[in-house]
Amino acid sequence: MDHTSLPIIKNLTRVAPPQIRRHERVFAVMFALVFFAIWLLPFWGPVLIPAALAYIVFAYDLYWTFQALYGTACAVVSYRRMQAWRQIDWRQRYAQMGRSVYQVVVIPNLGERVETLRATLQALTQVDYPTEQMAVVLAMEEREEGALAKAETLQAEFAGRFAHIWISTHPLLAHETAGKGTNLAYAARQAKRRCDELGWDSAKVLVTTIDADTRLHSQYLAALAAQFLTTDQPTRKFFQGILLLMNNIWDVHAPIRALSAFWTFTFVTGVTHYERMTTAVYSTSLRLLEEIGYWDLRAPVEDGRLFFRAFFALKGQVEVVPIYLPIGLDAVASRNLWTALSIQFRQMRRWAWTVSNLPFIAYQWQRHPEISWRRKLQKCYPYVESLLIIPASWFVITMGGILPGLINPAMQSSVFGWPLSLIAPIILAPSVVGVIAGLAINLRLRAQYAPRPRPVSRLYRVLQWGEWLLLPLAGVVYFSVPYLQSYWRLLLGNDLEYERTPK
Numbered sequence: 001m002d003h004t005s006l007p008i009i010k011n012l013t014r015v016a017p018p019q020i021r022r023h024e025r026v027f028a029v030m031f032a033l034v035f036f037a038i039w040l041l042p043f044w045g046p047v048l049i050p051a052a053l054a055y056i057v058f059a060y061d062l063y064w065t066f067q068a069l070y071g072t073a074c075a076v077v078s079y080r081r082m083q084a085w086r087q088i089d090w091r092q093r094y095a096q097m098g099r100s101v102y103q104v105v106v107i108p109n110l111g112e113r114v115e116t117l118r119a120t121l122q123a124l125t126q127v128d129y130p131t132e133q134m135a136v137v138l139a140m141e142e143r144e145e146g147a148l149a150k151a152e153t154l155q156a157e158f159a160g161r162f163a164h165i166w167i168s169t170h171p172l173l174a175h176e177t178a179g180k181g182t183n184l185a186y187a188a189r190q191a192k193r194r195c196d197e198l199g200w201d202s203a204k205v206l207v208t209t210i211d212a213d214t215r216l217h218s219q220y221l222a223a224l225a226a227q228f229l230t231t232d233q234p235t236r237k238f239f240q241g242i243l244l245l246m247n248n249i250w251d252v253h254a255p256i257r258a259l260s261a262f263w264t265f266t267f268v269t270g271v272t273h274y275e276r277m278t279t280a281v282y283s284t285s286l287r288l289l290e291e292i293g294y295w296d297l298r299a300p301v302e303d304g305r306l307f308f309r310a311f312f313a314l315k316g317q318v319e320v321v322p323i324y325l326p327i328g329l330d331a332v333a334s335r336n337l338w339t340a341l342s343i344q345f346r347q348m349r350r351w352a353w354t355v356s357n358l359p360f361i362a363y364q365w366q367r368h369p370e371i372s373w374r375r376k377l378q379k380c381y382p383y384v385e386s387l388l389i390i391p392a393s394w395f396v397i398t399m400g401g402i403l404p405g406l407i408n409p410a411m412q413s414s415v416f417g418w419p420l421s422l423i424a425p426i427i428l429a430p431s432v433v434g435v436i437a438g439l440a441i442n443l444r445l446r447a448q449y450a451p452r453p454r455p456v457s458r459l460y461r462v463l464q465w466g467e468w469l470l471l472p473l474a475g476v477v478y479f480s481v482p483y484l485q486s487y488w489r490l491l492l493g494n495d496l497e498y499e500r501t502p503k
Contacts, residue, residue: 017175019298019495024359031358031388032491038392039484042399046408054420057400061427064397067390068431072438074273075265079441081272081324082242090222091128094229100133101225102205104191104286108139108183110500112212114150120212121154125161129221135164135194139187142171166194179498181295181302184209188294192286202286203235210281215247215328223325224283231321236314238307239283241323243267246450247330253337256344258470259478260331264445265438271322277307277383278320281327284310300498301354304383308357311379312364316371326449332501345478347501352482355387355490391483394476397428439468 020028037044045053094101107120117138124136138154140147151167158165170186172178188207195205206228210216217223220241228234244267245260252260267279278284280303292313299305311318332347334340361380368376401424489496 017177017298018493019177019300019356020359020490020493021298021363024363025493027359027362028356028490028493031355031362032487035388035392035483035487036491038389039395041396042403043407046404050404050408050410053404057396057404057420057424058427060393060396060400061424064393065427065431068434071269071273072434075269075434075437075441078242078268078272078322078324079444081322082268082326085223085324086219088219088223090219090226094222094226097226097229099229100130100204101228102195102200103129103134103221103225104137104195104205104207105134106137106139106184106187106191106207106209107212107214108180108187108209109212110141110183111144114153116212117150117154118157120210120214121158121161123215125158126218127216127221128218129225131161132163134162134221135166135191136162137166137168137187137191139183140167140169141183142169164194164198166191176297177300177495177498179300179302181299181305182297184302185294185297188286188289192290195286202290205286206239206283207286207289208281208283210327211329213247213330214281217241217325217327220323220325220327223323227321227323228285233317235285235287236317236319237284237288238278238310238318238320239323240271240278240320241281241325241327242271243280243329244326244445244449245329245331246446247328248333249331249446249450250452252331252333253340254464254467255337255470255474256332256340258467259344259474261438261442261468262471262475264442268441268445271324273382277304279303280329283323288314296360299357299360300496301350301356304354305357305360308361308364308380308383312368312371315368316375316379326445328449343501345482346499348478349482349485350496350499350501352391352486353489353496355483355486356496358384358387359490387483391479394480397424400424435468439465 041053041056045056049056105124107117109117121136127134136158138151140151148167148169151169155165155167168187168190170183172182176182191207192202195202206224208221208224224239227239228237231237243264245264249257249260270279282303288310292310295302296305296309307318307320332340332344334343361383365376365380401421405421486496
């Protein structure tokens with residue numbers, strides 16, 4: 001994809017508010033120090049805690065292997081449920097319920113090509129849902145030159161394809177951080193005003209935020225409405241589908257395809273494994289958004305923050321309901337490999353800045369004693385694990401059994417009389433099952449949702465499986481490094497400027 005003709009974004013001539021508030025600063029430093037303490041454990045452990053280090057690494061390896069096997073089991077469960085949900089006529093099931101759910105689909109965007117947005121709107125017209133119950137919001141940014149004209153062109157093209165196509169043009173204000181969340185908050189407030197004018201009850205309106213490259217399954221909105229009508233306390237729920245980075249999977253370079261496969265497997269796993277938060281494309285009721293004051297205007301990474309904003313504001317009475325249907329997204333694409341790798345790194349750096357939510361969670365934890373510590377631990381720990389413990393694990397797992405003995409030859413790096421360098425690979429070996437399962441599930445999902453546009457030889461297929469060998473190196477560059485940068489920013493008190501990644 002050529003990105004040279006993207007719309008012009010006006011430069012910001014203002015001072016953005018700090019993303020980490022002053023009262024959260026101590027927690028930001030704490031999380032950063034814990035991250036670096038874990039990450040550097042093979043270096044300082046042999047000097048300061050030589051006797052205990054081997055047992056710590058041993059326990060860490062056991063923990064990692066358990067999580068890998070449990071996550072693999074959850075991925076298999078998610079995949080099987082996806083296959084079962086595909087067989088259900090959700091539109092018919094929703095119609096039989098005899099109650100209406102109004103769907104408002106918000107498309108926040110900045111600098112996207114009109115062709116990209118047109119394709120997304122065209123895909124929405126293929127979703128099997130009553131037209132009269134569906135509205136689309138083109139959430140534009142005022143600072144994008146020509147944004148309103150672009151939206152009006154699309155509004156005219158798709159007039160009559162939905163009940164309504166609304167346009168919101170977000171003016172970035174002094175107290176707001178540039179990012180997706182501020183645009184969504186403004187668009188949702190505009191949509192609320194429109195829904196009130198139409199007489200739509202906000203408790204019966206589902207708001208779904210999608211990216212400019214999103215392709216919903218044709219039955220997705222009907223399944224979403226059916227789940228909304230059958231779940232307890234629906235206005236206390238978020239709804240999360242399964243993200244597949246497969247829309248353009250055969251148009252991207254091999255390293256990008258390998259990373260996309262990794263993240264797809266993670267998303268498939270997470271819907272069953274964690275059910276912990278909202279990610280990228282998600283839904284909730286307009287009523288819930290009203291109650292919590294919409295999205296946080298300071299947070300540049302909005303999805304996880306929105307869930308925990310609701311969790312604490314509503315006294316812990318919030319859940320995530322899985323929707324076991326696919327949501328297609330684009331992988332990073334460019335004709336030039338180095339350009340694609342650069343864009344991918346910027347995207348991963350933005351995703352890693354989700355760690356800026358941790359100080360917010362810690363501060364809110366101690367402010368809400370009315371929520372039991374068990375409930376808070378149930379929802380917060382998996383999120384902290386995914387942003388703190390797992391990103392810090394690479395060095396401990398790969399070097400924890402070898403490096404300590406080189407740094408301190410006097411230490412006995414053994415567990416129950418066994419050398420740690422020997423026992424660690426044995427403990428970690430079962431986690432290879434996750435790699436095999438991830439490969440198998442990705443191949444099946446690609447066959448179902450992203451078939452090859454043209455046939456290739458069997459030998460070429462086998463050779464292409466070798467792309468997975470790129471994952472260890474890609475994981476270091478695109479997983480470890482962005483998290484290192486993010487925690488370093490937390491430690492120094494530096495914010496991250498939101499960078500859009502072209503679709």
